[in-house]
Structure formats: C-alpha cells, structure tokens
Amino acid sequence: MKQGIHIISLGCSKNLVDAELLMRQLEKAGYRVEIDGEGSRAGIVVVNTCGFIGDAKEESVDEILAQVERKRGGEVKKVFVMGCLSQRYSTELKREIPEVDGWFGKFDWKGILAELGKQYDEAARDERSLSTPRHYAYLKISEGCDRTCSYCAIPLMTGPHRSRPFEEIIREAERLTGMGVKELLVIAQDSTYYGTELYGRNRLAELVDRLADVPGAEWIRIHYAYPAGFPFELLPVMRERPNVCKYLDIALQHCSDRMLRLMRRGVTGEQTRALVRRVREEVPGIVLRTTLMTGHPGETAADFREMVAFVRETRFERLGVFPYSHEEGTFCGNHYRDNVPGKVKQARAEEIMEIQREISAAFNAKRIGTRTRVLIDRVEGDGYAGRTEFDSPGVDPEVIVAGSAGKLEIGSFREFAIASAGDYDIHVI
Numbered sequence: 001m002k003q004g005i006h007i008i009s010l011g012c013s014k015n016l017v018d019a020e021l022l023m024r025q026l027e028k029a030g031y032r033v034e035i036d037g038e039g040s041r042a043g044i045v046v047v048n049t050c051g052f053i054g055d056a057k058e059e060s061v062d063e064i065l066a067q068v069e070r071k072r073g074g075e076v077k078k079v080f081v082m083g084c085l086s087q088r089y090s091t092e093l094k095r096e097i098p099e100v101d102g103w104f105g106k107f108d109w110k111g112i113l114a115e116l117g118k119q120y121d122e123a124a125r126d127e128r129s130l131s132t133p134r135h136y137a138y139l140k141i142s143e144g145c146d147r148t149c150s151y152c153a154i155p156l157m158t159g160p161h162r163s164r165p166f167e168e169i170i171r172e173a174e175r176l177t178g179m180g181v182k183e184l185l186v187i188a189q190d191s192t193y194y195g196t197e198l199y200g201r202n203r204l205a206e207l208v209d210r211l212a213d214v215p216g217a218e219w220i221r222i223h224y225a226y227p228a229g230f231p232f233e234l235l236p237v238m239r240e241r242p243n244v245c246k247y248l249d250i251a252l253q254h255c256s257d258r259m260l261r262l263m264r265r266g267v268t269g270e271q272t273r274a275l276v277r278r279v280r281e282e283v284p285g286i287v288l289r290t291t292l293m294t295g296h297p298g299e300t301a302a303d304f305r306e307m308v309a310f311v312r313e314t315r316f317e318r319l320g321v322f323p324y325s326h327e328e329g330t331f332c333g334n335h336y337r338d339n340v341p342g343k344v345k346q347a348r349a350e351e352i353m354e355i356q357r358e359i360s361a362a363f364n365a366k367r368i369g370t371r372t373r374v375l376i377d378r379v380e381g382d383g384y385a386g387r388t389e390f391d392s393p394g395v396d397p398e399v400i401v402a403g404s405a406g407k408l409e410i411g412s413f414r415e416f417a418i419a420s421a422g423d424y425d426i427h428v429i
Helices: 013-028 054-072 084-096 109-115 154-158 166-178 204-211 234-240 257-262 269-282 301-314 331-335 342-367
Strands: 004-009 032-035 044-049 078-083 136-140 183-187 219-225 244-250 287-294 318-323 371-380 383-387 399-401 413-421 426-428
Touching (some): 013 078, 013 109, 044 084, 054 078, 136 166, 204 219, 269 287, 269 301, 287 342, 318 342
Parallel strands (some): 004 032, 044 078, 136 183, 219 244
Antiparallel strands (some): 371 383, 383 399
C-alpha cells in the first residue's frame, strides 16, 4: 500500500491551490495524498499555514501543536509545516516547536520532496489534484502584491506581484474543464493588477474574455479586485459574456477619506462611491461582495459612523468585516500605535454585520417568486445545497433545495422558483 500523506490547508483559497499543486507532486512521487480529510490515518502530515492576521496565525499554531501531540502519541510519524506562517516566522517557530520535522516556505515544494527523498517533477509544475468538488476549481492568475496597504503583511510573505503568463492560464483552464470543472473561480492577491508588470499593461479584461471562450466553462467568477486603478474595460466583458458571473468580489476596507489615507489605499471616499456606482450602472444586476475593516489605528467614532452610513446607503449584497490585527513589519506595525481597544473593534464589526443581515434579508425577500439557475454542490439532509451565480463557495449564502425536487446530480445546473428566504440562504422548489 502507498504511504499516506495528509495535507491540512488553512486560510484562503490561494493557499488551497498551493496545497493542490503539492498534492499532485506527491502523488507523482508515489504517495497516497488527501487534503483536509476527516479521521486521516496518514503517517505524514503537512500543515499548510496562514499568517494573514492574528486569528489565522493562532489557528495555524494550534494546528501545528495538535499534530505534534499526535506525533508524540504515535499517531503520525512526521510533521512538516509550510505556507505563509512558516515563510515569515520559520526561525522563531523552529525554536519554539522543535518537534516539527521540517519547516518550508510558502512555495518550497521542492524542499518537501527532497526531505522525503523524492524529486520534484518540473514537467508537472502546473498540474494539480483538485480537493474541491469536481465541478468547480480555483484558478490562480498571479502571486504576490505590489500594493502598500498599511495593515497588510501579505507582500512580506508572498513578495511582489507576479502575473502568470496569459497562455499558461488558458491551458490550465482548458485542463480543468476537460476534467469536468464547470465553474472557474479566478483568484489572486490582486486580480485587477493582472498583466501590468509582465506585459506593461493590464490584461484582466482580455483574460476573462478569453476564459469565457474555453469550452465547458459555464461560470467564471472574479475575486479579490482592488479599487485603485480598477480596469473599467472589464465591465463590458462582465455585462456581455453570459458565462461571466454578474458578481465581483472587491475589498474596499473603508469609506472615510481620513481612514483610506491612513490605510494607504490610494483612493478617496468619493472615488470609492463613484466606483461602486459605475460598476452597477455598467453591469446591471451585478452582485457586489466587499470586505470592510474596523478598528484600524486612528479610527474614530466619527470615521466609524461614516462607515455605517456607507453600508446603509450602498447596500452591498454580500459583505464581510473583520477587526484590525496589528502585524509586525507592516507600515502600521512600524509607524502606528494600535490605539483602538479590542472590544471596540469587535463591537463595531458586529454592528456592521447586524446592518448587513438586514440588507441581505431584504435583498432575498425581493427575489421570492422569481426563478433562478442553481449549481448543485452537495447533498444536504434529504435534499441538496447549491448556489446561484451570485454566490461563491464557502463565503456566500446557499440555495437549499428540498428533497421533493427529486434526485439531482451533483455538479448539475437546475432552474428553480424561489419559495422562501432567510437572512442569508434561500429555499427553492
């Protein structure tokens, strides 16, 4: 029997793609590999860490310690650690947790294979084994980030922005759809910077337009846009190509001029509002997902009330919020004092989410009685759970399909009438 390796991938979808690339290399080296398996009995564990904010770092350290404890108990033979946290804090972590058998950077797949006495297969550099359901997959178009946001440690871990070659991405998309993937989720640290450093111009609109021609790509979904320098030529592509989802994930973080300046976001509050208006005008019916931050150094009660008003007025269909985390090495860590109390940060985040709950409920209520196309993701109870084109997996609401709908194929598209709706999920018949 092949020796087993269990990869535990923490953090974002970009991390998951890295785990899938490693998984393919390990499989080609002769191992039996699983990602995030329940009750795994594999003898080797690889923890793929996240180091974005304090909570993510704590989760990563807790998982490493849990696997070390399993090693002490004889449940596993070796524990390896890779990813963002290991990339950034390997010296400190080696000293604090010496029981780990190997520490590797975010992209050091060759090092892991060498530690196992295996060779990295250069010919399979772009191949990966999917850990997602077979009907959707993440498509990473670039790595790293050139932005200088005050609070963000990502550039410290991933380096400068590096776009993947245009044709390489298209070839991967064709491979994925050839495997049965129907939904391509376009991701990057900053998707709206694609091509700028590689080709001397932004090529995201061209890339998405070409992806829309890939046979079998029924949905193309764009994540992690950036407001400064937004490529407006993307909007006609989103409006006119029927398989490009009318959905955009764009992190705005704040709306106050003062806070945007302190955050080094490169836009003003009015530019932010104008961007949202233009996107909605040029792509009728689009659903916007954004992320906001509470408690950044210097945020006053007045700044926060402006954010509250912005959320009420703009009425984002999808919204997440997280309290600021003070990260060493960032501009904030070097120049600002973390002067908003933790309880205040959290209370502000909860207030925003309560407002968003009401907005989401109102948005869903308007949809009752209409028909919607649903991608069936999984069995749920005696029925199914799926998504509309307005919902990304793992972060957005789901469609609950009653068992009375009959037997459905996972990964198939079906049209349903919306019968009822909660604050977030909708129910169809």
